[in-house]
Amino acid sequence: MRDASNFQPRLQVKIIRLGDRYIDLHSPQERARASPPAFRSFLSLIRDWEVSDADARVLMGRLTAEAFAALRAAPDTPVLDAAQLKRIASLLSIHRELSLLYGASVASEWVRLPNSHPMFCRVKPLNYMVIGGVQAMSNVLRLLAKRRMGSAATATDDGAPLSSPEPPAPPD
Helix, strand or coil, rough: CCHHHHCCCCCCCCEEECEEEEECCCCHHHHHHHHHHHHHHHHHHHHHCCCCCHHHHHHCCCHHHHHHHHHHCCCCCCCCCCCHHHHHHHHHHHHHHHHHHHCCHHHHHHHHHHCCCCCHHCCCHHHHHHHHHHHHHHHHHHHHHHCCCCCCCCCHCCCCCCCCCCCCCCCC
8 A cells, every 4th residue: 555645646748739849738938938839820820811800819718809909919028828739739630631632722712612411510620620629630630631641431421420420410
């Protein structure tokens, strides 16, 4: 039996890929260092994808208009929380996968184009991610990564969604 006085909880380290480096989300110093370039990249991405401010606020974690305006007014100063950095990392990874799969021009348009994959429940990929949040972003990223790796015949593409924010619509 372990002595309770010597018990030290194990810290969980949450590492994410953000651009070309990895950061520990639990480290305030790393979050402070990574936040400004991550937020600038996010602003560039939403411009490229032509995302409305309302949708951008939801993609960032349902920010208020005032909070988003404050971040946008000073993009070099924010310290984002771990959830916001994870969301930005997911969106940037989606864009990277799209660029590798289809090239830069299609990577900018793909999220706004109709998509017949059953995972999207008859909505455009951007709307799917706005509705479904982080889980939907993860699903899109996995789908694109599997397509890029050439395993399109996996369960992801057999008509079954990885995880859907809402039940699929009944067939016509």
